[in-house]
Amino acid sequence: MRRVVFPTIEFAAFFLAVMAVSWWLMPRPRLWKPFMLAASYVFYGYTDPRFVLLLVASTLVNQAAACAIARRRDRRILIIAIVADLGLLGWFKYYGFFALSVDRMLDDIGLGAPLPLLQVALPVGISFFTFQALSYVIDVWRGDTRPAKLIDFAVYEAFFPHLVAGPIVRAREFIPQLASPRDRSAVPATRAVFLICGGLVKKVVLADLLARRLVDPVFDSPGQHSSVEVLVAIYAYAVQIYCDFSAYSDIAIGVALLLGFRFPDNFDRPYAATSLREFWRRWHLTLSRWLRDYVYIPLGGARRGPRRTQLNLMITMVLGGLWHGAAWTFVCWGAVHGAGLAAERSLAHRHGARDTGEASRGPWRPSRHSHGARDTGEASRGPWPVRLRGRHRPRRGEPAIPVPTEVTAVGLVAIPAPRSVGEERAPASPPVTAPALAAVVAREPAGTGRGDVAVDAVGSTSALAVGRPAAHSPEATATGRWLRRIVTFHVVCGAWVLFRSPDLATAGEIMRRLVTGGFAIGLVTPTVVAAIVVGLGLAAVPARWWTAAQVAFDRLTLPVQVLGVVGFLLAMYSFVGQQDVAPFIYFRF
Amino acid sequence: MQTMRMGVAGSWSVETQADGAPARPGGDLATTTDAHAARPGQDTRPVPSPRTPPADDRSPGHAGVVSARRAFALVTLSLGVLALLRTPAAVHAGEGMPPGRTRDTVLAVARPLDRVTRPLGLDRPGERLAALFGHDRADSHSELATAASREASATGSGPGGTISGGAPTAPAPVPPRIPTAGDPLRVLVTGDSLTESLGPRIVNTAPRTVRATTDTRFGTGLVRPDFFDWASHAHDQLDQEDPEAVVVALGANDGQGITLPAGAVLPAGSAGWLDEYRRRALVLLRIWTDGGTRRVYWTSLPPARSDRLDGFFRQLNGAVADAARQVPGARFLDLAPALSDHGRYSDYLRDPAGHTVQARTRDGVHLTLDGARLAAAPILAALAADFSLESPIPRQAG
Numbered sequence: 001m002r003r004v005v006f007p008t009i010e011f012a013a014f015f016l017a018v019m020a021v022s023w024w025l026m027p028r029p030r031l032w033k034p035f036m037l038a039a040s041y042v043f044y045g046y047t048d049p050r051f052v053l054l055l056v057a058s059t060l061v062n063q064a065a066a067c068a069i070a071r072r073r074d075r076r077i078l079i080i081a082i083v084a085d086l087g088l089l090g091w092f093k094y095y096g097f098f099a100l101s102v103d104r105m106l107d108d109i110g111l112g113a114p115l116p117l118l119q120v121a122l123p124v125g126i127s128f129f130t131f132q133a134l135s136y137v138i139d140v141w142r143g144d145t146r147p148a149k150l151i152d153f154a155v156y157e158a159f160f161p162h163l164v165a166g167p168i169v170r171a172r173e174f175i176p177q178l179a180s181p182r183d184r185s186a187v188p189a190t191r192a193v194f195l196i197c198g199g200l201v202k203k204v205v206l207a208d209l210l211a212r213r214l215v216d217p218v219f220d221s222p223g224q225h226s227s228v229e230v231l232v233a234i235y236a237y238a239v240q241i242y243c244d245f246s247a248y249s250d251i252a253i254g255v256a257l258l259l260g261f262r263f264p265d266n267f268d269r270p271y272a273a274t275s276l277r278e279f280w281r282r283w284h285l286t287l288s289r290w291l292r293d294y295v296y297i298p299l300g301g302a303r304r305g306p307r308r309t310q311l312n313l314m315i316t317m318v319l320g321g322l323w324h325g326a327a328w329t330f331v332c333w334g335a336v337h338g339a340g341l342a343a344e345r346s347l348a349h350r351h352g353a354r355d356t357g358e359a360s361r362g363p364w365r366p367s368r369h370s371h372g373a374r375d376t377g378e379a380s381r382g383p384w385p386v387r388l389r390g391r392h393r394p395r396r397g398e399p400a401i402p403v404p405t406e407v408t409a410v411g412l413v414a415i416p417a418p419r420s421v422g423e424e425r426a427p428a429s430p431p432v433t434a435p436a437l438a439a440v441v442a443r444e445p446a447g448t449g450r451g452d453v454a455v456d457a458v459g460s461t462s463a464l465a466v467g468r469p470a471a472h473s474p475e476a477t478a479t480g481r482w483l484r485r486i487v488t489f490h491v492v493c494g495a496w497v498l499f500r501s502p503d504l505a506t507a508g509e510i511m512r513r514l515v516t517g518g519f520a521i522g523l524v525t526p527t528v529v530a531a532i533v534v535g536l537g538l539a540a541v542p543a544r545w546w547t548a549a550q551v552a553f554d555r556l557t558l559p560v561q562v563l564g565v566v567g568f569l570l571a572m573y574s575f576v577g578q579q580d581v582a583p584f585i586y587f588r589f
Numbered sequence: 590m591q592t593m594r595m596g597v598a599g600s601w602s603v604e605t606q607a608d609g610a611p612a613r614p615g616g617d618l619a620t621t622t623d624a625h626a627a628r629p630g631q632d633t634r635p636v637p638s639p640r641t642p643p644a645d646d647r648s649p650g651h652a653g654v655v656s657a658r659r660a661f662a663l664v665t666l667s668l669g670v671l672a673l674l675r676t677p678a679a680v681h682a683g684e685g686m687p688p689g690r691t692r693d694t695v696l697a698v699a700r701p702l703d704r705v706t707r708p709l710g711l712d713r714p715g716e717r718l719a720a721l722f723g724h725d726r727a728d729s730h731s732e733l734a735t736a737a738s739r740e741a742s743a744t745g746s747g748p749g750g751t752i753s754g755g756a757p758t759a760p761a762p763v764p765p766r767i768p769t770a771g772d773p774l775r776v777l778v779t780g781d782s783l784t785e786s787l788g789p790r791i792v793n794t795a796p797r798t799v800r801a802t803t804d805t806r807f808g809t810g811l812v813r814p815d816f817f818d819w820a821s822h823a824h825d826q827l828d829q830e831d832p833e834a835v836v837v838a839l840g841a842n843d844g845q846g847i848t849l850p851a852g853a854v855l856p857a858g859s860a861g862w863l864d865e866y867r868r869r870a871l872v873l874l875r876i877w878t879d880g881g882t883r884r885v886y887w888t889s890l891p892p893a894r895s896d897r898l899d900g901f902f903r904q905l906n907g908a909v910a911d912a913a914r915q916v917p918g919a920r921f922l923d924l925a926p927a928l929s930d931h932g933r934y935s936d937y938l939r940d941p942a943g944h945t946v947q948a949r950t951r952d953g954v955h956l957t958l959d960g961a962r963l964a965a966a967p968i969l970a971a972l973a974a975d976f977s978l979e980s981p982i983p984r985q986a987g
Contacts, residue, residue, distance in 0.1 A: 009682055009695055012668050019664065023657040100937070103945050122951055189660035190653025193667075220789035220803070258660060502958050554653045558662060565667040570674055574718035 006251045007200060014043065015255065018160075022259055026181045033151045033178070040158035044125075051123040058088060059154045062133040066140040066147040073141070081137045089130045092122055097326030125164040127323060129157050131290055136171035138294055145172040152178045161256040165248050167266040168286035174261070182260025190550050193561075195254030197568055203247035204576055206535050210240040214523050219500055222510045227517035230510060232524045232532070237500050238493050239535035242270060245284070269539040271492070274484040276340040279492055291320050306349060310342035317341065324499070329507060333498040340491055676703035677712050684816040685808055688845045731814035732821045734850050737868040762881035762918035765833070765976050768798045774976055776801040777832035780839035781809050782955060783891075787838055787968075790961035795969060798978050802830060810843040811869040823876040827883075834976070835877045836968055837887040840909070841954055844901035857901060863908050870912040878918035885919040886971055888964070892925060892934040894953025899934065922971055927963045928956070938963060 018039045025032040045052040065081035068074070090098075136153065139145040148156070148171065156174045218225045218233035225233070249266035256263050266286050273279035280288045299312040314335065321334020501507035553561065655663075672679060680703050683695035706712060768774035776799055778788040788803025795801050804826060809817040819839070826832070847855040847865050855862040870887070877885045887909055890902040906923070913921035925932060928948065938948040940963060948960030956964055972978060 009679060010691060016665055016668065019661055023661065026657070100945065100947055184657040186654045187657050187660040188653050189655045189663055192660070193663065221792040223793055224800075258664065260657070550653055558659065558666070561663055562666040562670060565663070566670045566674065569667075569671055570715055571718055573675065573678065574715055575722045 006248070006255070007204065010046075014039075019258060023184060026184055026260070029178070029181060032181070033155055037151065037155050037158060040155070040160040040163060043160040044158065044163060047124060054088075054123055054126070055129065055158055056154075058085070058129060058133055059150075059157050061085075062137050062157075063147070063150050063153045065137050066153070069137070069141050070147045078137065078141045082134065085130050085134050085137075089126060092126055094322075094326045128166050128168055129163060131168050131287075131323075132157055132171070135168075135290060135294060139171060145175075148175045148178075159256075159261070161252045161259070161261075162263060165245075165252070166284075166286055167249050167252065167263050168290050169263050173264060177261055184260075187260060188257050190554050192254040192257035193565060194546070194550055194553070195250045195257070197565065199247035199250035199254065200569070201247075201572055202243040202250070202535075205572060206531050207240045207243040207247065208576065209531050210236040210243075210528065210535075213525065214528050215240055215500070217523060219502075219506065219510065222506065222513045222517075225513065225517060226520035226522055227514055228519050229522045229524055230514045230517055232528070234493050234497055234510075234514075236528060236532050238271065238489070238496050239532050241496065241499070242267070243535055271489050271536060272485065272539050273488050273492075274481055275344055275488055276337060276491060277344055279488060280337075280341070287320065287323070291316050295319055306346065310345065313341045313345070314338035328504055329498050329501055332504065332507075333495050336491075336495040336498065340495075673702070673706055673711050674715055675712070676706045678715075679703070681816065684813060687842075731818045731850070733811065733814040733818050733869055733872060736820055736872040737865060738850070740868040740871055762878070762884065765884065767977050768833075770797045773798050773800040774834060774972070774978070775830065775832045776834045776836060776972065777804060777826060777830050778802070778836045778838075779804040779806075779826065780837050781805070781841050782807050783838040783841050786956045786958055786961035787836075787888075787964055790958065790965040791836065791968060794962070794965055796973075796978055798976075799972065802832075804830075808842055810840055811866060811873070812843045812845055812847050814869075815848075819873055820876060823873055827876070827879060832883060834884040834886065834972060836972075837873075837877070837885060838890075839887075840890050840902070840905045843905055844898050858904065863904055866905060867908040867912050870909045871915060874912055874916040874919045878916055881917040883918060884975060885913075885916075886968060887913055887919065887921050888968060889921065889923045889925060891928040891949075891954070891956065891960075891964070892932070894934050894936075894949070898954065920971065922967060924964050924967060927967050928960065941966070 018036075021035060022032065022039075025035050041052050041055070044055060061084050062081060065077055065084075068077045069081075136145070136148075136156075140147055147153075152175050153171070155178060156169075156171055159169075159174070162169050214229070214233050215237045218229055219237070222230060246267040253263045253265065264286055266284060268282040268285065270279055270283040273282050296312055296316040299315060300308055301312060302309045304312075315338075317338030318331055318334040321330040321332070321337070324330045324333075497510050498504075498507050501510060553564070556564065676699055679695065679699035683692055683699050686692035686695065703712075776791070776795070778784050778791050778801055782805065784803055784805045785807075788801075788805060792801040792803060806817055806819075806822070809819065811819060814820070826835075843866070844857055846857045847862055849855065849865070855865055874885055874887065877883060889906045889910075893899040893902050906921075910921040910923075913919040928938070929935065930938060934949075934953070936947060936949045936953075937945050938960070940946050940959065946959035946963075947957050948963055949955065950957055950960075
């Protein structure tokens, strides 16, 4: 039941050894790759060695499929690979849920149990590595990437920093980084240290404190808590899950940086979003862009009319919910987001006609968006809901401004792939108008611009603009933005209730208690409120402060840097006292 | 905190900006946002070929790129110094690990280090800081083991000994009062991770005349008081919560050998091990029953999927049942009828309504919410019988 997690002695020892050997072997890829593969398998097998076989099997099957597809483009091979991957996921993750649901249903109409009720052990991280493998095979099918060497693909799928809980890195982002040894003279140590230390604080101080002091007690027994406690616990959970999950991503990214590798970012101040659509461009980006590219767009995206688009949104979000776990709470959580996105879309539609001027009016807005995109590296590819607007907007002839910044952002993380790929692919996306397409093909450095990017960029402009009819004076802009931000945050919080509750009955009880529980303060202590405020308020800290802090850290000598890091961590651990770190929430997924 | 990443990624983008991006039109627009303002001069970069791998980490103006050697030095030294300053925590972490090579290794390094660093006062900065934040230093002596050894001398050798001399003289527990909704029965559900789902289930399904709270201590047990001392914690619980009834689910982590304070190791499953376990349970039961003034319901460990673990659990159940018989006010509740398929382990069970429910989590030990619901029923029934409670009204629909 124990596993190697980031803030443990085991991981520290493991990582020091791996980091030393990795840089030592780095100039010799023939040795480095098997070493990294072995290290990752050791990391994965620490919990249960049998699971390594699963990982190896997944690697071999998908690699075989990718190679076969590259040799002869046979759709059947693709289908077999997809079925195999989903079958693996389905068996390990959903069988119990499925069998029990069938059993219940038949039980109600008086039939016996047809399916054996088995309990299948859940291999850690299976959702993550299966999705990575799927994206690889589908990308090869689409011609977006070429089959990698087996050892490269194996290292990519097993690379331990992202193996257990993401981020979901794409093959074409990672495998090119294996093409040449990482530069031993250019390790972004400061950035890595900041990410890791910041992640630890978010996890150990904020997330665990909120869970322990308020969220767990309230969600465990809502009936014994007041409305005030329930309300604050819901806010606290929003902060907790953000701090918990983004902390894991940050630490994973930081650890990868120390080994010389770059991951796309996974979060960009999600609670600053002014719409659900924007929320999904800021929350778990690597998952949402995966869903966009491999579920939403294959379903037809926004190309088949408004009704169908809304249905597609719903299907995508429900599947996204189900990805988190086999439970009706997750399904409902996805459905709430799907319905919210669909509603936003139809609202925006309605206002769309009279706000056309608005769309072309705000050049600062695309740049504001792109600043998020830029910061998150791959963000421009992540936010699939953005693409909703694509069908309607590019024709308005304003793609020129956002496209370059968006494409630039893509270049941050994505590593060069054959340019022809981008050219092949782009025409396949119907909604792209000629200028946008030209912009992508001409400017896209990473071969990732499949037209979607351009559409995204354009779409985001109008998407942001359309929903904000009051944006004509600066005051109204700020007020409107805050209003939308607050509404969005509360919708998201409401959905989190479903996400956190162990079953739907508890979620209902929480909502009931929210209005009937009275006003006792109870567990809402100043510490808890402070943690919530800090967790939310961190989004307001200007980026340049962090940059300045890093520049300042850079100028220090090594001993002073060490003292700084040690002092920081010592203070952090002293603050929380001698307690065990709770497991990361996303380990369950 | 995400802004930290933002800044982080921001500096990243400075150098990758030059990786393959053409000069951006509208750079003036970009600088109107603060993120862009943080990256001066990015638009004046030369534009390398789009295919160039991102190898320009040392581009001028970029923050924080060092050699691998220096990065390794930073990480190693930081962790090393931290380890020296936090040896007590390392020892504690090692003691909290399940038995095995990892635990042995960690303790083999941490304990000698601790013996060196403590006299040097290296643990003091952390301790001072912890005191500043209001944490007491963890006491390293273990009351449970000491008390159990006294128990041993009083009981003499052999299992199933008579009521020991350390026990209060009261032969019968104090008769329970009849709680009301206005003055409900104070119930404390406590133990290891087994109480995580059981506690809330009892809290939520108990009748209105019961006010239950849960105190879960993950990864703890009676075998390793060096990691967490249940005896001193039980005293604290009585002081703080003043429970009239204590429901205990404890021992899921105890399928491992016991190291006595003197250093002798009693292998798991041996007769000496079982005897020591019984003595420790006895100590705890005496504390919680508080001379018969409080009731204790110690629940059995549920059947486990693993045969080996299940064997240990059966032994431990026997030892605790034995101990409970010797302490007035204590009761051992066997949950096996509710949590097994005719005594055998099963992931899925039938609830009283006849529905199949998944009762056990994937690890084959813990209870799901449905399983906890099954387990809570006999516990509440016992409480109801002893305290003349109204019959439990389940507030939860399936």
